[in-house]
Amino acid sequence: MTEKGRIVKMVSQDQEEFEVEYGVATMSTLIANVLQDVSEETTTVPIPNVNAQVLAKVIEYCRYHYEAKRIDQSEEDIERWNKDFMKVDNKTLFNILIAASFLDIADLLDLGCKTVAGMIKDKSVEQIRELFCIEGDFTEEQEAKMREENNWGSEMSQENNAAQ
Amino acid sequence: MKLEDLPSHVLSRIFLCLDAESLAKLQLLDSRWNELAGSNELWRMMLKKRFHVQSVNNKHLMNTGAVEWKNVFSNWVSIRRMPSSPFSGQRFPVLGRNADTDVYIWLTIRPSEDCHVSSGHLNLRLIIQNVMAAPLTFESSGISFTLKDGQPPAERSISDLGLYKSSCTGDVNPPELTKYPLLEEYDFIIYNCQVRAPPDAVIEPDALERFSEVQIPAREHKTKSHRLYRCEFVESEIWKHYECLPGGFWVFT
Known part of the structure; x- marks a missing residue:
């Protein structure tokens, strides 16, 4: 295989071209599969449902992680980089998630999902509504009833003291 | 672009990164979220995640007809069920x-x-x-x-x-x-x-x-x-x- 030095051209939805090293591009399982099925001269891969802004972010991720693996970057550094990388607005974050799922980049999908999960954790229902611009449509009674049913937190501490 | 517009497999992945309490909280957001975060299959997975049971298609549970996994979950939390493994689980006495x-x-x-x-x-x-x-x-x-x-x-x-x-x-x-x-x-x-x-x-x-x-x-x-x-x-x-x-x-x- 002449993978070294091989360049893959990724074309975004809005027709912007990105030149990416083979090793970086094939961090996407989708692209790796596509490139396996075509002749070696083919270097252009259209990514029809990812726009340039998001694709640039995704490539940035792949490039960093490709390099990090090559130079054996410490786990703490990678973690810190990931954290900074995920500091984007919600819309971008969701689009990255969709792109990662489409391009089949498991690690990025995982990172994105954990980031969203982290945003939800330790927040109240009202805070989550605000965060994701959700207007509740339950009546107060319905909500109170549901809260009652979900009330394990306090239940658990009571259970602890009662010997089963 | 809203969170709930993400493809369902991405949403389930997010849900499964969460703990049960957060998941229950998401159900309170609105009726659409109630459906998304309250899916029976999702709670079946939560049961596996929390209690490490190999298979929750256990005969005893299946015989009771349609199983509401979320109810099973809250029951197991309330009896403080031990997670399962070859060295732990329901059959081990708690001293x-x-x-x-x-x-x-x-x-x-x-x-x-x-x-x-x-x-x-x-x-x-x-x-x-x-x-x-x-x-x-x-x-x-x-x-x-x-x-x-x-x-x-x-x-x-x-x-x-x-x-x-x-x-x-x-x-x-x-x-x-x-x-x-x-x-x-x-x-x-x-x-x-x-x-x-x-x-x-x-x-x-x-x-x-x-x-x-x-x-x-x-x-x-x-x-x-x-x-x-x-x-x-x-x-x-x-x-x-x-x-x-x-x-x-x-x-x-």
Whole structure:
């Protein structure tokens, strides 16, 4: 295989071209599969449902992680980089998630999902509504009833003291 | 672009990174979220993640007709069910427990065949699960038992029976043996503690009764701060599991 030095051209939805090293591009399982099925001269891969802004972010991720693996970057550094990388607005974050799922980049999908999960954790229902611009449509009674049913937190501490 | 517009497989992946309480909170957002985060399949996965059960298509549950996995989940939380593994689970008697809400500890025993303290040792087992604490490690070398007279047992040796990681995919991972096991949410670890029984104790319940508590030091991974968990032996629980048959034979029930 002449993978070294091989360049893959990724074309975004809005027709912007990105030149990416083979090793970086094939961090996407989708692209790796596509490139396996075509002749070696083919270097252009259209990514029809990812726009340039998001694709640039995704490539940035792949490039960093490709390099990090090559130079054996410490786990703490990678973690810190990931954290900074995920500091984007919600819309971008969701689009990255969709792109990662489409391009089949498991690690990025995982990172994105954990980031969203982290945003939800330790927040109240009202805070989550605000965060994701959700207007509740339950009546107060319905909500109170549901809260009652979900009330394990306090239940658990009571259970602890009662010997089963 | 809204969160709920993400493809459903991405949403389930996010949901499975969450703990049960957060998931229940999402159901309160609105009726659409109630449906998304309340799906029966999702709660079945949560059950696997939290209690490490291999298969929840258990006959007993299936016979009851349509199963609401979320109800099963809250029932299991309320009875404080032990996570399952070859060394832990429903069938293991609980001889002691702790009072914390972020980490659950179950104390159980591997009984000897005749329930006599023949070798002078008891094989006590600790099952420790992180249920809502920040990631932490337990220091097995620091596990210490105390007898009711305030003294430690004459000898104790601790062996690690494996760390069981909970997985977001619902798969059951094989146990890991690592030097500094890190317990993240819903992970649990099992220690076998061989302790010397008081010399005059002849049968297991008699020996067990002389113990008062076990202390387990832990360290929070991020802050490096130390914590100490204590698990008390529940006297009334101990004798419940042993029975004396006619002829003086003891059995473990």
